[in-house]
Amino acid sequence: MHRTEQVSVLLLKIRTEMEVLELWQSSPPSAEALASTQPFCVDTLHFTEWLQWLLIPRLQEMIRQELPLPQSSQIQPMAEEVFKQVQADTDRLLELIEQLDAQLSVHH
Template sequence: MSQRQQILSLLLEVEREMRALDLWSETMPSAEALMSQQPFCVDTLDFHEWVQWLLLPRMEQIIVEQMPLPTSCDIAPMAEEAFKQIEAETDQLLQLIADLDRAVTEGQ
């Protein structure tokens, strides 16, 4: 499996796990919330919203359009902190995000 195929597969698995944990929303945040200049939009979105509405679509776009991949990816530490606030069992989701970090970074 190529690096891009692996990343695309992980993006789908992250979405599937977020849906299973009821961390997926059918309602998109406002345009203003999505345009935050803060890392992970911490001032306007919950972390899982940032993953759903910004990270996953952007990474998919990069893969589909054959754009250069980021030179590094280190989202797992933020995910660990953010998911401490969630009642659901997030271990599998955290592992998938760590796997995504590795898949992006190791190919560089």
């Protein structure tokens, strides 16, 4: 499986896991919140909102347009920190995010 296919599959698994954990939202945050320039939009979005509304769509769009994917990713440490405050069992979601980091950090 090509790297883009692996990333695509992981994005779907992350979405599914977020839905299972009820971390997937039906309505988007405001355009202003999405326009934050802070890493992970920490000043305007919850981490899961950033995943849902920015990271996943951006990566899916890059794959769709056959653009090169990022060469490194450090999402998992942030996820681990944020998920300490989440009541749900986020182990599987963290594992998927870790796999996404690994796929995005592949060096050719």
